[in-house]
Amino acid sequence: MATDTILITSKSVDITDGHSVSLFTGFLEDHVLSKCMVTESSPIQVYVLSQLKRLVVVSPTQEISKLIMEEYKTIRHTVEEFQHYTVGYSLFDTSTHITRSSSNLEIPPAKRILLVSPPQSPPPGFDFHRLEDRPNSNTGHVTPGRAPASTSSNVSACDKVEPDKAFTILENSLVANVVLHTCETPKTEHTPSIMGVHTALPPRSIFD
CATH class of the missing domain: 3.30.70 (Alpha-Beta Plaits)
Structure with a gap:
């Protein structure tokens, strides 16, 4: 028994x-x-x-x-x-x-x-109907303005761009722009691509 x-x-x-x-x-x-x-x-x-x-x-x-x-x-x-x-x-x-x-x-x-049993996930009493908080809009850094084209004539579109150097805009969005200064002695003749630059941006998804 x-x-x-x-x-x-x-x-x-x-x-x-x-x-x-x-x-x-x-x-x-x-x-x-x-x-x-x-x-x-x-x-x-x-x-x-x-x-x-x-x-x-x-x-x-x-x-x-x-x-x-x-x-x-x-x-x-x-x-x-x-x-x-x-x-x-x-x-x-x-x-x-x-x-x-x-x-x-x-x-x-x-x-x-x-x-005892391990803690539950989510914990007991979790409100499944509660909406998530909105993302933090304060990024902690200066967000450059949008530039319409990727030429050196658009220096005024970004306060952080050095006026004496040419640059290329790799990513242009409402949130932030990714700006790449042109190297004085480039090692390649290919146009810079966002895929070849290591930034804090998340990797591109196949669904983008």
């Missing part, structure tokens, strides 16, 4: 050493906590009983405990180290057994590890 408590033992390896504990808690994080919601108020508790050479896993509910068993039965066929473990349910639920008198032994003092 399924309970909220699972016992893990082994006859061939020390289940309470650091490697085995990390292996099993990693299994819980990757295969259990990613498939159910476990909060800080009701975490999965892993007790490391070094003297008894066993691990005790207490889940918030029996459903999560069943999920642990199902995932373990699946992974033990693919991960050799898990084949050395013996995993089974305890006789009683830890949550109900604590509240009643019994002659059974209680869990002795032990190292306890608390595991």
